[in-house]
Amino acid sequence: MTATPSRIFLGYEALIRHYQLQVPPLRCVYVATERAMESRSINAEGEERIELPLQRISDTDSLVGQLTFAFKREHLNLTVLGALFEIPEVLEAIQAWLHDKPSSKYSRLAGHLATWLTGHEFDYRLPAGSPRIPVLDPAHYVVGPAISDSKFGIVNNLLGDKWFSPLVRRTDKLQQFLAEGLANKVGEAFQTIEPEMLSRAMDYLYLSETRSTYNIEDEIPDNNRAAKFRHLLERAGEPGLLTEEQLCEWQAQIVNARMAEYEFRNIQNWLSRPGRLRNIADFIPAPPELVPRMMETIAQVAQYASTGGLDPVLAAACASFGFVFVHPFLDGNGRLHRFLLHHILRQAGFTPPGVVLPLSARMLKQLDRYSALLKRYSRPRTELLDYTLDGDSANIHVGSRQPLWLYAYFDATDICEFILECCKACVEEDLQAEVVYLRAHDATVRDLETWLNMRQATLNILIDVIVQGNGALSKRKQKLVEGLSEAEVARIEATVCEHFAAYIDQRAGLGG
Numbered sequence: 001m002t003a004t005p006s007r008i009f010l011g012y013e014a015l016i017r018h019y020q021l022q023v024p025p026l027r028c029v030y031v032a033t034e035r036a037m038e039s040r041s042i043n044a045e046g047e048e049r050i051e052l053p054l055q056r057i058s059d060t061d062s063l064v065g066q067l068t069f070a071f072k073r074e075h076l077n078l079t080v081l082g083a084l085f086e087i088p089e090v091l092e093a094i095q096a097w098l099h100d101k102p103s104s105k106y107s108r109l110a111g112h113l114a115t116w117l118t119g120h121e122f123d124y125r126l127p128a129g130s131p132r133i134p135v136l137d138p139a140h141y142v143v144g145p146a147i148s149d150s151k152f153g154i155v156n157n158l159l160g161d162k163w164f165s166p167l168v169r170r171t172d173k174l175q176q177f178l179a180e181g182l183a184n185k186v187g188e189a190f191q192t193i194e195p196e197m198l199s200r201a202m203d204y205l206y207l208s209e210t211r212s213t214y215n216i217e218d219e220i221p222d223n224n225r226a227a228k229f230r231h232l233l234e235r236a237g238e239p240g241l242l243t244e245e246q247l248c249e250w251q252a253q254i255v256n257a258r259m260a261e262y263e264f265r266n267i268q269n270w271l272s273r274p275g276r277l278r279n280i281a282d283f284i285p286a287p288p289e290l291v292p293r294m295m296e297t298i299a300q301v302a303q304y305a306s307t308g309g310l311d312p313v314l315a316a317a318c319a320s321f322g323f324v325f326v327h328p329f330l331d332g333n334g335r336l337h338r339f340l341l342h343h344i345l346r347q348a349g350f351t352p353p354g355v356v357l358p359l360s361a362r363m364l365k366q367l368d369r370y371s372a373l374l375k376r377y378s379r380p381r382t383e384l385l386d387y388t389l390d391g392d393s394a395n396i397h398v399g400s401r402q403p404l405w406l407y408a409y410f411d412a413t414d415i416c417e418f419i420l421e422c423c424k425a426c427v428e429e430d431l432q433a434e435v436v437y438l439r440a441h442d443a444t445v446r447d448l449e450t451w452l453n454m455r456q457a458t459l460n461i462l463i464d465v466i467v468q469g470n471g472a473l474s475k476r477k478q479k480l481v482e483g484l485s486e487a488e489v490a491r492i493e494a495t496v497c498e499h500f501a502a503y504i505d506q507r508a509g510l511g512g
Contacts, residue, residue, distance in 0.1 A: 008032040008060045010052070011070035012080045015063070019090070021083040023406070024380035030073065032057045063093045068106045075411065076136065078117065078158075078165060082405025085114040091122075098124045105133045112154040116162055117405065126153045142168035142416075144301075145309060159310070159318065163290075163404070164297035164326075166318045166412035174413065177420040178311060182427070183350050189427050190352055193435055201434040205358050206230050212360035213338050216367065228253045232339060233356055237346025242299035242319075244292070247328070250339065255332040264291045264328040270387075270396050271327075271378070279389045283378035284398060285327035286407040294408060298322040302340070305348035312348035316341045317419040318412050325377055325407070338363070341419065357426035359419070366418075373415050381406055433506060437467075440499040447495050452488075463496055470504055471497040 009017055010030040016023060028048040039051045059065025070077070084090055094114055097107040102124065111122050113135070134155045136143050143157035158165045168174070190198060210230045214221045221229065232253050240246060244264055252260035266288045270281040286294060298319050305315035324337035338360050345351050363370040384406070386399040444463055448454075454462070462480045466473050472493060473481065481489050497504070 008054065008057070010057065010060065011066055011074050012077055014060070014066045015070070015084055016080060018066075019084060019087060021080060022384050023079050023083050024384070026077070026080075027411075028074070030069070032060060063090060064097050064107075067110055071106050071109055075169060076141075076167060078113075078167075078409035079405050081113055082117045082403065082409070085118050085120070086403075091118075091120055095122050095124075098122055103127050103130055108133060108152040108154055109135065112149050112152040112156070115152075116149075116156065124151065126151065140170055142170060142174075142310070142314060144304065159304075160297045160301050162408065163293040164301065164322055164408050166301070166322065166410055168314060168318070168416050169411070169413045171413060171417070173417050174420070177417065177424065180424070182313065182420065182423055185424075186351055186355075186357075186427050189431055190355060193431075197435060197438060200438055201431065202355060204434055205430070206233060206356050208358045208361045209233060209342075209356055212358065212364045213335050216338075216360060216364055216370075217334055225254070225256075229335070229339075233342060234354070236339065236343040236356075237351075237353065239347070242295075242302050242340075244295065247295075247336065251329050251332045251336060254335050254339075259331040261329050261331075264288070264295065265330055267330075268396055268398055269327060269330050270389075272389075281382060281387060281389065281396065283327075284382045284385055284387060284396070284402075285325065285378075286404075287398070287402045290402075290404055290407065291326055291328050294322075294326050295328055298326065302344050305344050305350075312345055312350040313420050313423055314416050315348070316344035316350075317416045319344060321373075321377075321412065321415050324374070325410070345423075357423060358430050359422050359426060361430065362422040362425055369418065373418060376414070377410050433503065436503050436506070437500075440503055443499045444496055447499070448492060452492070462492070466493055466496045467500050467504065471500070 008014070008031065010032055013026055013029045013031075015021065016026070025047075027046065028050065030050050030052065032054040033051045034054055035051060036053055038053065040048060042048050057069070059068070070080075091114060094107070094110045097104070098111050101107050108126070108130075111124060114120055115122065130153045132148070132153050132155050134143070134146070134157050136157050138157070142159065144159040145157070147156045148154075149156060159168065160166065193201065207230070210221075210226050210233065213229070214226070232250060248262050248264075252262075268287055269285065271283040271285075272281050301310075301322065302315060302319035304310035305312040320337050320340040323340055324333050327333045329336070341359050342351070342356060345357070346353065346355075351357060384400065385402070388397050388399070389395070441460075441463060445459065448459065452459070458480060462473075462477075465477045465480065469477075473489060481492070484492075
């Protein structure tokens with residue numbers, strides 16, 4: 001296939017180049033060279049290149065050889081396969097492969113996936129005694145419910161179905177998170193906090209989560225919208241499927257009334273950063289005709305958390321990011337995507353009723369990383385499309401094909417690791433930090449009230465301002481202590497520092 005005397009692309013990259021497939025670039029490319037040793041390199045964008053000795057590669061000239069290499073050595077890439085299996089000559093080659101080697105696990109896998117992705121029917125009969133082969137090795141991938149394909153002797157254990165199927169690899173990092181038993185840690189953490197203190201901590205964390213989810217969108221909600229979103233968070237976890245009706249009801253609660261929608265979008269939408277006469281789309285999601293079926297499967301993946309078929313955090317990550325990638329509404333998708341994390345986690349019992357983890361606040365602290373995960377999906381897909389925006393960016397026309405395989409499949413491993421990490425930090429750091437704050441606050445108030453005559457509301461603000469100033473009252477906030485002497489202000493600061501020392505050190509990263 002694509003070759004030079006000293007370098008031969010292998011597997012998916014060879015197929016992409018030979019058949020000129022218009023797909024997002026691979027993050028890992030295999031190449032055969034004349035070097036005697038295998039080597040690996042990673043560039044600044046995290047893209048990996050693996051060079052193998054040419055003498056170790058048996059077949060680099062045929063579709064069968066490259067597909068076999070991809071199935072053996074590379075992570076399953078349904079996007080590349082979806083584009084590849086649209087080509088008639090490829091289907092003819094797979095038919096010949098099935099005829100020549102009917103017992104081959106790789107010919108059978110190719111036949112099954114081509115049928116699953118395209119609906120193409122092959123002339124094939126499985127030889128008697130052939131073992132059943134899983135699409136994904138459970139030792140290396142997180143798998144979904146097993147569905148047997150008796151024609152090819154294949155067990156399809158992909159997450160979701162052809163309309164939406166994220167891939168989650170069992171990396172060392174992912175396995176370590178899963179082995180920690182985060183669900184148990186969540187339960188234990190909340191059981192150790194007395195009910196009254198937990199209620200006060202939750203009051204702040206609900207507020208923090210509400211503000212953070214809007215801040216991610218560069219929005220400052222009015223009190224009414226903030227109250228509605230908090231109420232929605234409080235209702236998260238109610239039983240029921242993620243139906244179109246339910247999602248529309250939630251969407252209407254978090255956007256301006258004039259932006260409320262009563263069905264999934266029936267037009268093409270896009271995302272664009274603000275800028276005068278920019279006329280550039282940063283993300284063009286799936287066309288409207290694909291949205292209903294994709295959303296049905298996303299709802300199915302979300303249910304895996306409640307039925308015990310999938311770790312709740314993995315199900316929540318895959319479904320919520322799948323939602324924002326599909327972008328089924330014209331407005332409110334980002335906030336609903338983050339709300340879905342809470343809804344699915346609480347519905348599965350990962351978080352207790354009434355409890356919220358400040359996941360959006362965590363994302364806001366790592367906004368570059370969160371944005372990079374979104375762009376890793378959106379940017380390479382949008383860059384493949386030809387489109388035009390009218391003069392005032394009010395309408396878009398997409399001239400390129402937007403096939404299902406371009407949108408329905410993606411590697412969600414990094415996303416799952418990120419959400420697992422956020423959940424862990426929320427339990428072990430954010431919740432504990434808020435409890436430490438409240439206990440220090442109570443102790444400070446008790447000491448100050450023995451001699452300081454100040455309204456409770458003003459005193460609360462004063463304590464918080466001093467804590468935010470790492471133990472000192474800023475000059476801009478001197479109005480809070482009008483009428484007090486310098487010695488009295490110093491005494492207040494000293495009292496705050498005494499009780500908040502551990503909290504201030506922890507926040508500054510000095511106390512662990």
